Amino acid sequence: MKYIIPAVIILLVIAIIAFIIRRKHSTEIDRLEYEKHQIQNKPILEEMTKVKQLNMNGQTEEMFERWRNTWTEVMDVHMPKIDSLLFDAEENRDRFIFGKATKVEKEIQTLISSCDDKMTGILKELEELIGSEEKNRIEMEQLKDQHRSARKTLLAHLHSFGDAVPALESKLESFNPQFDEFDQLTETGNYLSARELVISVQDEGQKFFHKLHDIPSLLSEIQHKIPASIHELRNGQKEMEEDSYYLQHLEMTKKLDALEEELSELKVAVVDLQVNKTMARVEEIKDEIETFYDLLEKEVLAKKYVDQHKNQTATRLKEVTTVTRATSEEAAYVQQSYRLPEKEAEIPQSCLKELEELEKKFDLLSTRVEEEQSAYSSLQEELNGIAEEIDRLYEEQDRFANRLKNLRIDENKAREKLDDLKSLLHETDRMLQKANIPGIPEEMDARLEEAEEHIYVAMQSLQEVPLNMTLVDNYLSKAEACMEEVHHKAKEMLENVQLTEKIIQYGNRYRASHPNVHMKLLEAEEAFRQLRYAKALEDAATAVEEVEPGALKKIEVLVKEDAWRT
Incomplete structure (x- = not known):
């Protein structure tokens, strides 16, 4: 009896485990059955029916035959085989031959995955083909509309396009063979090749339509606006030179001549439809012209500055020189009572020497102003430099003058401090004695x-x-x-x-x-x-x-x- 009960328990455990494993296999078989039905229910035939509405020639006919053969192979060959394998898996499960059941289930999964990939691939290609036909038709019609609109624009505004008209007309004509090729590809069912052509024509068309839009304004800049600015600059230069301005350092005449020559080359480039590169260079030329305007304005402002500040600087130079001489005399008097460090004592004379040099520079600047052979911008910089040096020397000698004034104050403070120390010494001694x-x-x-x-x-x-x-x-x-x-x-x-x-x-x-x-x-x-x-x-x-x-x-x-x- 003692052996029967354990044996029964062991058998019971084995039975429970067997039924658990059987249930797992049942679940897996049901899943595989579901996936098989999912493949069978893919709308391949419905989508292929839509293809029959297209031109069944060329690529379309070849693809249709390939899809049909693949679908037939899946439905007539692979599906029955999967059904047979599912039956084997169920039989092995029921007979508790779980190892063999697992092997069959893996084989079924491989077949299902292969079939699913094939059916999914067919649907994807169907979608691409049908979508290509519709997109091709819509996008090509848009391109043709843009082409017609471009031709109308060109005919209506021939004068705006100037010598670029022949090249533009030739480019417009080059689209017609591509339109014809598209129609032919569509009629022969080569929708995917037609798609590639549409994409190519779109890219080419967008570039052309941009050029058509930009050329009138670009030619207007090259032929009218920039030449007008150059003419205005030449007149401004002439007037300023007649008004005693020195402008040779700007080399404007040479640079403007070079720009005029380049404009002729840029016009040729536009006629050849080299629009993007030409447009970039035109923007650079406009910036250069703006720079010339700025340089002329700078000279006008500089002349105004020099005229307003030259006499002020001369007066300031004299004032600072006078003050510095007075400081030098005061220093000589103070040095009778106070000893100064050698470097500090030399400040007044050093400042006077630098002021003499500045006076020479100012006289030379005044001569250059009268001779009218120097750029006012250069004269302004030099005048500013002289003014800054004058201010620096004034501050230096002013600090020195204050130092002289403080010597007497410092002496009195020192004597007071000395008296305080003597008092503190006396107080300390008295404190100790008491x-x-x-x-x-x-x-x-x-x-x-x-x-x-x-x-x-x-x-x-x-x-x-x-x-x-x-x-x-x-x-x-x-x-x-x-x-x-x-x-x-x-x-x-x-x-x-x-x-x-x-x-x-x-x-x-x-x-x-x-x-x-x-x-x-x-x-x-x-x-x-x-x-x-x-x-x-x-x-x-x-x-x-x-x-x-x-x-x-x-x-x-x-x-x-x-x-x-x-």
Whole structure:
């Protein structure tokens, strides 16, 4: 009994698996059956019937026969074979021969895919053929309409096309054989070849119709508008030269002659229907002509500028020269009292030399204006350059003049600063002398002497004649830095002395109970008497912090409060 139950379970599992696999094969067979019907239902015959309405000759007849043969082969040969294979697949499935069923299903799929590709290809070619016939007919009719319209336009406006008429008429005539060829291809059923011809004629036609549209305006530019502009430029050049303008540097006559020669060549190119290249060059010529107008206008504006600003520049040059001479004289007077750096002292004379050179340049420019042999645009640039140099020299000597004026102010400020430093030195010494301390450390005395020496050197530099303010400022800066450091160190030392005294006083409460504290406080007091205030502070603070951490901060707060009350 113990073997029967497991055997039954195993058989049951095998049966369930077999039925699951059978169901999968059933689904696959149904899918293949559906795809077969889809192929059979493709509207091949209906579409082929439409083809019979076309001219059944040439390409159309050949394609029709090929499609019919393919369709017949699929329906009469491949479909029955697929049906037979489907039957075999079903039989293998029912007999649970799943391996063989799978092999047959794959063979069916291959046949179905092949048939589907063939039928789809036929439909695609049918669509292309039928569509080509309709598109050919519509598009060729449009081309013929455009051709007729172009011929009417040409006949109605012969004068606008000038010598290009014969070439245009010849090109129009060249379309007629292509129209005839299209009709012949259509009549003989060669719709696909006709399609290729339509596309070719369309491309050729569009290019021609664009040329037909552009030629009148292009000829108008070449024959009338551009020559008129050239004539206007020549007259403008002549009038300006009669009015004392120098224009030889523009070489307008030579360039305009070259343009006129090129216009003749461009006209020939238009007659030969070389429209695109010619149109591009015509646009370039129009830009060149516009440039000539701009250049002439530039000369007119430049003459106006030179006439308006020449005398102003001359006046400005004289004014700046006068001011610079005055600055030079003032510098010579100031240098009796103040010593200037060599490079700075040379500024007035250097500016005067440059002004003399500018005066020569201006005189030469004035001569060129009178001789009327120079372009005003060039004269304007030169005049602007002279004006800019004048302004630069004025600013340079003006800064120098301000520097001279500030020397006396700087001297007074230096003397005031020196008095302040002497007062600070006296105040610091007095503060140390009045302080209730055992004495002043040698280091502090040395610092005070150093500060006093720096002040003395700065004071002596202020007694020199001529006075060198650069040197004075240097000595004064050193004295100020040294004095401020001494004052800060003195205040810091007195604060430390006061703090040390407070700490020792505070620590006295622990002397009896903490012998170690007593010893360290004795060391601090000894260092204090020896004027080693920093050492005394360190020893006293260490002693108190050992027995009462945080006591130092508390004492510092008390000292600051006492200082604030004082």
